[in-house]
Amino acid sequence: MLRYAAIDIGSNAVRLLIADITQNDHNNFKKNTLVRVPLRLGDDAFLDQELSEKKINDLVKTMIAFRNLMDVYHVTQYLACATSAMREAKNGKEVIDKIKELANIDIEIVEGQREASIIYSNHIEENLDIKKSYLYIDVGGGSTELSVFVNRQPIASKSFNLGTIRILDNQDKEETWNEMKEWIKENTKDLKQIAGIGTGGNINKLFRMSGEKDDMPLSFLKLKNMYNELNAYSLKERISVLKLNQDRADVIIPACEIYLTVMKWAGIKQLFVPKVGMVDGIINLLIEENL
Secondary structure, three states, X not given: OEEEEEEEEOOOOEEEEEEEEOOOXXXXXXXXXXXXXXXXXXXXXXXXXXXOHHHXXXXXXXXXXXXXXXXXXXXXXXXXXXXXXXXXXXXHHHHHHHHHHHHOOOEEEOOHHHHHXXXXXXXXXXXXXXXXXXXXXXXXXXXXXXXXXXXXXXEEEEEEOOOHHHHHOOOOOHHHHHHHHHHHHHHHOOOOOEEEEEEOHHHHHHHHHHOOOOOOOEEHHHHHHHHHHHHHOOHHHHHHOOOOXXXXXXXXXXXXXXXXXXXXXXXXXXXXXXXXXXXHHHHHHHHHHHO
């Protein structure tokens, strides 16, 4: 049995996915174990431009635990990627060296474009309606990756420094919002019948809360209504009444804002939510590279 592992060191949470690889014509995989630890590295990285000793220690302990899990599960290949928070932390390289020394895990700090290409390794475009154009929206804690697909091919792609943790920490800039608006208008103006594809932990959670059937899209109107309902609750009520995890209850609001804003600017009425993310993309990338 081939077993691969993906580690995603994000601005909000750190994830480990261990997957069993089926070697056949399609070389697909089955999720074996998924661990998510809400470290919130972005709080330090976006406010202070470096990770504090406490965050570093928590991250090192998490990586040692991930290393032990990978060893116990006899993982044969892995890829560990760090995104927006580590990109911006001045001591990011130092932290990565420490993790290599103490946890024996090599970590790649990925640029926005590389992050987008890893997410697209999920090959969602293979299931798309060829008659439609799509705007792929991936919202994370520190950045939002956008890509336009026409005839199942990506024709434009860009990463923006807008994410849920950035917004919560008031580190989102008006010029970045304006830059994103211009980019969307420019790259979608000639497209008719454009639909959205949303990935990321928050949109997956929102889709589950919506009660929509799998493979059915989430409408702009439904998402807007959900946003208004969520906003009517206080943070404490979102945790106690809606039973949201503490580290989800706050970020879900700015996530909604980003998805709704992007959909509005692009004229998207429907958003498909395939329930995949960075870790799934990493596993698919490992399959492509090794098999």
